[in-house]
Structures are given as structure tokens and as C-alpha cells.
Amino acid sequence: MPREIDYSLARRAVLRDLRRGAVARLDVCDAHPELLRAGRNLGTVTGETCPVCDSAELRLVSYVYGDRLKHANGRCVIDAELERLGAAHDEFSHYVVEVCLECSWNYLRRTSLLGRRHAG
Numbered sequence: 001m002p003r004e005i006d007y008s009l010a011r012r013a014v015l016r017d018l019r020r021g022a023v024a025r026l027d028v029c030d031a032h033p034e035l036l037r038a039g040r041n042l043g044t045v046t047g048e049t050c051p052v053c054d055s056a057e058l059r060l061v062s063y064v065y066g067d068r069l070k071h072a073n074g075r076c077v078i079d080a081e082l083e084r085l086g087a088a089h090d091e092f093s094h095y096v097v098e099v100c101l102e103c104s105w106n107y108l109r110r111t112s113l114l115g116r117r118h119a120g
């Protein structure tokens, strides 16, 4: 697995398909209630507008995955916890998802490997 994968090209393709009607809005604006709640409570304000509805309520949510993370595995984390985990573990995966609190648009922005093995 590469250290970081950026999905912006795939994201652009989905948005293009949406604009020409090849994809239904309901199929891409389908954020799970849990993700919407995480976005509302723990998400980072992006300063960008939603690519679907132009709302300013676009948030970035971080998830971490790794067998050695124990209770944190699969959880949504804030930046401070991400730093703490990065200092305490050799390697884990970090997923960044964007979600719009207005229209429920959501997309995986990037995945990366974090931890001491990748520090510096």
C-alpha cells in the first residue's frame, strides 16, 4: 500500500457524472447518520463549499484503522487524538472523508499510513 492515496480524480469523475445525470443525486448524497453526526460534532470545517449543493457545511472527518489500535480501531478521531495515536503506534491507516451536513454528499478524500514508521 502506498503511503498516501488521493481520490480527487475519482471524486471529480463522480461529480461530472452527477452533473450530466449519469449518477443520481440520491446515490451520492447518502451519508450514513453516524457520519453526519461525526461531521457535525467532530468534523473539521473546510472553508470549501459543497460540490453538490454549494453549502458551506462541508466537513472533513478522520477515521483510523489498525489491529493494534485496540479500542480506537475504526473510530472517528480529532486531530489531537490522531497525533497521540501517531506517536504511540508504529503504523495504522487514516481515512479522511468529506461530508456535507446540508445535502449528505460524502466522499473518501484520501487514505494514508500514519505512525512512528512514517514519522518525519
Ligand SMILES: [Zn+2]
Binding pocket: 050, 051, 052, 053, 054, 055, 100, 101, 102, 103, 104, 105
Ligand atoms: Zn451539500
